[in-house]
Amino acid sequence: xxxxxxxxxxxxxxxxxxxxxxxxxxxxxxxxxxxxxxxxxxxxxxxxxxxxxxxxxxxxxxxxxxxxxxxxxxxxxxxxxxxxxxxxxxxxxxxxxxxxxxxxxxxxxxxxxxxxxxxxxxxxxxxxxxxxxxxxxxxxxxxxxxxxxxxxxxxxxx
Amino acid sequence: xxxxxxxxxxxxxxxxxxxxxxxxxxxxxxxxxxxxxxxxxxxxxxxxxxxxxxxxxxxxxxxxxxxxxxxxxxxxxxxxxxxxxxxxxxxxxxxxxxxxxxxxxxxxxxxxxxxxxxxxxxxxxxxxxxxxxx
Numbered sequence: 523x524x525x526x527x528x529x530x531x532x533x534x535x536x537x538x539x540x541x542x543x544x545x546x547x548x549x550x551x552x553x554x555x556x557x558x559x560x561x562x563x564x565x566x567x568x569x570x571x572x573x574x575x576x577x578x579x580x581x582x583x584x585x586x587x588x589x590x591x592x593x594x595x596x597x598x599x600x601x602x603x604x605x606x607x608x609x610x611x612x613x614x615x616x617x618x619x620x621x622x623x624x625x626x627x628x629x630x631x632x633x634x635x636x637x638x639x640x641x642x643x644x645x646x647x648x649x650x651x652x653x654x655x656x657x658x659x660x661x662x663x664x665x666x667x668x669x670x671x672x673x674x675x676x677x678x679x680x
Numbered sequence: 681x682x683x684x685x686x687x688x689x690x691x692x693x694x695x696x697x698x699x700x701x702x703x704x705x706x707x708x709x710x711x712x713x714x715x716x717x718x719x720x721x722x723x724x725x726x727x728x729x730x731x732x733x734x735x736x737x738x739x740x741x742x743x744x745x746x747x748x749x750x751x752x753x754x755x756x757x758x759x760x761x762x763x764x765x766x767x768x769x770x771x772x773x774x775x776x777x778x779x780x781x782x783x784x785x786x787x788x789x790x791x792x793x794x795x796x797x798x799x800x801x802x803x804x805x806x807x808x809x810x811x812x813x814x
Binding site: 523524525526527528529530531571576578579580581582583585586587 | 696698700701709710711773774775776777778779781782785786789801806807808809810811812813814
């Protein structure tokens with residue numbers, strides 16, 4: 523039996539899905555209302571899953587007293603109440619789909635030293651979620667990933 | 681293979697403290713969870729059992745039976761209890777989400793005889809949880 527620790531955080535941000543390589547008409551066709559020129563926003567949920575041994579002295583995989591300020595500094599301060607396209611440097615030349623936002627947040631969180639960040643799942647709305655696993659994947663995770671992929675693609679409407 | 685999940689809720693008190701640490705260390709490591717008077721949560725436990733549905737009943741395991749097992753093994757032991765003092769399975773352990781989830785896994789594993797215990801997810805609050813898998 524293995525144990526992981528999960529913690530959820532929230533931020534609110536705006537974005538616009540638009541790729542300058544495509545024509546205006548193509549952008550509208552591809553991204554639909556998410557291409558609306560002035561952007562729109564979501565209440566994002568960031569779910570962080572940490573793996574590692576449970577320290578017998580503390581009963582913890584990681585101390586949330588360390589994780590919370592780390593996530594606040596690395597993710598919440600950078601994204602909360604921001605226009606992701608313009609105010610998060612990594613998205614200057616990258617379409618801020620939640621797939622890409624999820625990747626970027628994982629990239630920031632994987633630096634956490636006290637435990638291994640096994641997965642990061644972002645809920646863009648209560649109907650859409652996007653999940654990335656670190657490199658060391660296990661059987662359960664691979665299956666779970668596939669299971670969660672299906673409804674996302676059907677239900678996606680940003 | 682099909683996975684079936686049953687959810688249950690219980691309310692319990694706990695606090696975090698390790699006698700091996702000084703009072704100051706306990707406060708630093710455990711923060712407000714170290715308050716010796718304890719505090720409480722409405723815990724939510726989701727138990728997942730994996731298996732093939734029986735050809736006759738169409739069920740991996742009757743969810744009513746899973747509900748009864750959860751009642752007997754988990755809720756009767758933990759609901760409206762103080763996890764530091766009243767749950768032998770947690771004796772000598774800091775009753776964190778990680779340790780409670782593992783204790784629930786250990787209580788349930790042998791009791792699930794149809795299908796196989798696949799996952800125990802224990803929520804201390806909607807934003808903090810631990811998950812045990814095989």
